[in-house]
Amino acid sequence: MGKYFGTDGFRGYVGQQLTSHHAYRIGRYLGSITPKDSFIFVGQDTRLSSPMLAQAFNAGAMASGASIVSLGVITTPAISFFLQTEKKGYGVMISASHNPFYDNGIKLFNAEGEKLNGALETAIEQYLDEDEDKLPNQTGKQVGQFHPNPSSYIESYVKFLSSKHEFKGRKLKLLLDTANGSAFQIAQRLFSGLGYSVDVIHHQPTGININERCGATHLQSLQAKIKKGLYDLGFAFDGDADRMIAVTHDGQEVNGDALIYLNSLHLFSSQPALKKKVVITQMSNFGLKKALKEKGIEYLETNVGDKYVQAALKKEQLILGGEQSGHVIFLNELNTGDGLLSAIKLLNILQSSNQALAEHVVSLKQYPQVLKNIAVENKTEVMNHPELIALVANIESRLGQEGRILVRASGTESLIRVMVEALAPQQCEKLVSEVVHFIEDTFVN
Numbered sequence: 001m002g003k004y005f006g007t008d009g010f011r012g013y014v015g016q017q018l019t020s021h022h023a024y025r026i027g028r029y030l031g032s033i034t035p036k037d038s039f040i041f042v043g044q045d046t047r048l049s050s051p052m053l054a055q056a057f058n059a060g061a062m063a064s065g066a067s068i069v070s071l072g073v074i075t076t077p078a079i080s081f082f083l084q085t086e087k088k089g090y091g092v093m094i095s096a097s098h099n100p101f102y103d104n105g106i107k108l109f110n111a112e113g114e115k116l117n118g119a120l121e122t123a124i125e126q127y128l129d130e131d132e133d134k135l136p137n138q139t140g141k142q143v144g145q146f147h148p149n150p151s152s153y154i155e156s157y158v159k160f161l162s163s164k165h166e167f168k169g170r171k172l173k174l175l176l177d178t179a180n181g182s183a184f185q186i187a188q189r190l191f192s193g194l195g196y197s198v199d200v201i202h203h204q205p206t207g208i209n210i211n212e213r214c215g216a217t218h219l220q221s222l223q224a225k226i227k228k229g230l231y232d233l234g235f236a237f238d239g240d241a242d243r244m245i246a247v248t249h250d251g252q253e254v255n256g257d258a259l260i261y262l263n264s265l266h267l268f269s270s271q272p273a274l275k276k277k278v279v280i281t282q283m284s285n286f287g288l289k290k291a292l293k294e295k296g297i298e299y300l301e302t303n304v305g306d307k308y309v310q311a312a313l314k315k316e317q318l319i320l321g322g323e324q325s326g327h328v329i330f331l332n333e334l335n336t337g338d339g340l341l342s343a344i345k346l347l348n349i350l351q352s353s354n355q356a357l358a359e360h361v362v363s364l365k366q367y368p369q370v371l372k373n374i375a376v377e378n379k380t381e382v383m384n385h386p387e388l389i390a391l392v393a394n395i396e397s398r399l400g401q402e403g404r405i406l407v408r409a410s411g412t413e414s415l416i417r418v419m420v421e422a423l424a425p426q427q428c429e430k431l432v433s434e435v436v437h438f439i440e441d442t443f444v445n
Helices: 020-033 050-063 076-086 118-128 151-163 186-193 220-226 256-270 286-294 306-316 339-351 357-363 379-383 386-399 425-444
Strands: 009-013 040-044 068-073 090-094 103-109 146-148 173-177 197-201 233-237 244-248 277-281 298-302 320-322 328-330 369-375 403-409 415-422
Touching: 020 050, 020 090, 020 103, 020 118, 040 050, 040 076, 050 068, 050 090, 050 103, 068 076, 068 151, 076 090, 076 103, 076 151, 076 339, 103 118, 151 186, 151 339, 173 186, 173 220, 186 197, 186 339, 197 220, 220 233, 220 244, 233 339, 244 256, 244 339, 244 357, 256 277, 256 286, 256 320, 256 328, 256 339, 256 357, 277 286, 277 306, 286 298, 298 306, 306 320, 306 328, 328 339, 339 357, 369 425, 379 403, 379 415, 379 425, 386 403, 386 415, 386 425, 403 425, 415 425
Parallel strands: 040 068, 040 090, 068 146, 173 197, 173 233, 277 298, 277 320
Antiparallel strands: 009 103, 090 103, 233 244, 320 328, 369 415, 403 415
């Protein structure tokens, strides 16, 4: 990770870690390298600060001569789709994904719809730290053009998603939680158009309620309504809709690990010629690894971050991979995770049988897992502390072959994440608490 860019773009507290000046300068740099026969797609989520940052970016890019296609509120994976279709230019999404409203971010995509590589991010970081802006300002007809919210692009994205649905006559009633974010309009339209009965919660964004006790990171309200028995299943999206967590009719969470498991079974049974291998991350549950092995499916494990999953899929020429958090990538369809596409893929699995979602996931036994986050000022200092390293090694030896511990710095927030898997939840809690108390006593208190 660089000075500004983490595992998912440049993200931080608006007005301090991320300012409109940063957005303007990123626009200046990206605009200066955008070919004249192409443009930059710019989308945003529903945060209070998103229009400010988008307009600042647009001003910088246009000053450098780049033309902008402004898409307004849209999902992050839609940007990737448009770029894969056009095969030129760049993409920018103003969003901090699952973070609270006071954070925001700038995600950058190349002409293939992939998140930018480290070399270009490093070049942008170096430019941001230069005191003087040496890039030339364009004048007259050389100033970039601005194309506002062309509806044809949105229509093409909906059409793309709809084309991936395989309806076989099974009627289902869905409950959607759009996290007061990017999917607040498009999700209901999409699934209603596919022939489902659809209700939506958390679809009235105010600028400050994105992800607030809702969406993929806060399932409680979705689960509570689902449990009343009126729905077949539910989908919870995050703020920019690049991840999705499903909920069964009785309120059971179906996370990214379960989605990878179900999709791998469906994919490799329907296409037996494919190489039976998927990509997962360090956070993936031991139960998923065991279940995949029992089904004869290999897995490759990467660092946490969907861009690492995507890179591994591309390198290994594989199709399916993802994260426990709900990013699932179908590389033959799209170069990034798409929560709406993941929901459609899950519906396809349900359309192929008469079983409820809960029956599909019963064969996946996930180990008890406890994850806690600790806010810190300096993630690197914490992770390199010798006593923390020794404590983690000690817990690893105590767990042996009956569990694991993972302590890592968040790539998107000023947090240390502590996760333990073990045979019993009480053991997970105890061991996580040991590490959390050490970090708090040493670095926080």
